[in-house]
Amino acid sequence: MVNLVEIRDLKVEATTDSGRRVEIINGVSFDIAEGEIVALIGESGSGKTTIALTLMGHARPGCRISGGSVSVAGKDMVTLSEKQRARVRGTEVTYVPQSAAAAFNPATTIMDQVIEVTRIHGIMSSDEARARAVDLFRALSLPEPETIGRRYPHQVSGGQLQRLSAAMALIGDPKLVIFDEPTTALDVTTQIEVLRAFKSVMKKGGIAGVYVSHDLAVVAQIADRIVVLKGGETKEIGTTEEILNGAKHPYTRELLAAFEPKPRGAAGAAESGPAPLLEIENLIAGYGQVQADGLPLVRAVEHVSLKVEKGRNLGIIGESGCGKSTLARTIAGILPAAVGKIVFDGKELGRSARERSRDELREMQIVFQYADTALNPAKSVEDILARPLTFYHGMNAKARSARIDELLDMVRLPRNLRHRRPGELSGGQKQRVNFARALAADPKLILCDEITSALDTVVAAAVIDLLKELQRELGLSYIFISHDLSVVESICDEIVVMYGGRKVEEISPAKIKTPEHPYSQLLFSSVPRLDPTWLDGLEQDPELVRAYRQR
């Protein structure tokens, strides 16, 4: 049996800035048969994208394929010259990037970019290419397939753009398509559409694919076989069924376990004191010029009221653009509310952070999604954690140093990490430092804005466990903002669903299987399950989908 792709003992090495060589891929071997979709799964840094890129004979700057062979349709991509590789790229092997928005040139129309491959390789005439592109648009169930090509990239939605980039990859009639986390940046309801489109096109054309992802549930829907990677080595290879139901390697099991939401133990003895910790009434906030009625031009949060009891957690869930982050920023006083009341611990807070006292600011801390931008890259971990200690508690150097040790212990980071800078930490470590800084203030409430979204499943699960543990020890409350239902479900006592700036439903995790509001039903049913038949068996009311998926 001849396989389309045969990777044998592949080694990729990188040269660091001190001239040291590091093997980032350490002897990986696997095959892809004709028409088969193989998923590469693993945490960030596991080498999944690096392996996918070697299929096109490409290694990122500073990296080098140092050994092994990658044979695609009989050609060894490692030994081909750059010119020969260029001939293969776009015709035999093509690539769908993670961020379609960054992959399109905003200055030319979509059609010109989709058919560019055929022009470069001189495969077909421009008219033929256009006709074929329209067929592809139709096959990928894009709206208005005849005319969508005339638009510019900013005139279509993210999910549509992702499908258009697939059209770009498919137009050269490739034998192998590489999907590099194509749905990671999309909302769950959009993700379904895109996955369905990819799956049907790939099956119909009998095209082989490599699907790179860190989300096991997504991969389960589309892949025939799964390769589990960690630290540049294959941990396990098996059919989707085998991996999901009979994983042998401990790391695979860890991945699977991280996916199962752990229900939050008997909702911590609800000490429902007389007054809630935070109460928000009829909040309106937004951006742009203030109108005659005193409201901002674009209102991102409209008439939201909610309550957080002491020691309990509130989850806010919704898709991108639903106003959940704006709500957090309004509560924290970063974006002053136009209308509404924020009562925290019995006192009404000023709308802007400037109007709040130092103690009020100290008691409510916010942790941002991207630890990369939330930590000053020029400062050491020690300096980052020391500042709130000096600022709020006026500690001297000795007390500070002792407290920093405590904080690092609390977030399970080794103490000797304190001299490092954020750039020298991993994503999970950075997020822990980010969280430790909030803890340094001794807050009563922490606003967590998508803090696990940028992390891998296993790491995110560890961070969530940490949050729960700290809550038990310190009696904190969290407002947990996320688009990931399983995360919210595992940590929150109360869940608020937001859509279009409004709160549409408030439910408890116990009733999460039976939401009442139609939007909640749609949202919750769109979360991928660890079941290969889930996508095919999923039925959603088309009316409902149309009503809420206009973006």
Next chain:
Amino acid sequence: MTMTNSETKADRISGTRLGYRFNIIGMVGLSVILFWALIAIFAPLIIPYPVGEIVDLDYFGPMSRDFWLGSDYLGRDMLSRILMGARYTVGISLAAVTIACFSGVMLGMFAAVAGGWLDTVLSRFLDALNSIPSKLFGLVVVAAVGSSIPVLILTLSVIYIPGAYRFARALAVNINAMDFITVARIRGESTLYLIRSEILPNIVGPVLADLGIRFVFIVLLLSGLSFLGLGVQPPYADWGALVRENIGGLPFGAPAVMAPSFAIASLTISVNLLIDNLPKKIRDRSE
């Protein structure tokens, strides 16, 4: 054996052992700058002849054992004049660039953090200042208040403040949009803290590079002003003034006109080499 030897030597030269990498070109630049700085400091001790004294009977004399760089249009020793000229060229430029960059960068960061009308007013005012041609501005000021070293330093720094401001503001605006600034703001930090501790450490690299470029501009502008007779006044002379004084020697190919030109070139080029090859910190320390 020889292999290991050469390797450790290379390590030492490129400074990897200190956790920094510094390449040869940068080091050449740095050594030329240090050389001129030392000359500027010790010039009075090492000049072979007094600067103002006519020591050669010939004018535009050639290079000789007595006069290493020949003599100027009055028969004064050129080497001594260049060594002393370094004081003015390096000293005035350094003072001016320090003032210009310090005020420009501080104002730029302040405008970026404060924002609003303060930013607008400051930016428009400095844009207006920027629109005046630098040589003309220098000419007018020197013509109005006369040429002295403090006036020269102030004029040169005022000319280069808007550029430094614009540069720093552009960098600071980007940093200001980062989440860690938001975190610091809602912690209740003052503007001064934001500028000093959150923004400055993140822009200090490019700001130093900018300082280097501006130093070169100032050396050239000062030389230009001196060439026009508005810079350092006789009997003292900076390198620009030396070129002007001895321009009459050009047809004879006199070293008196070439030597100060080479001095200007060597300093400005070295500064550029250094700022393009500043030591880089090595991030990979896992060894």
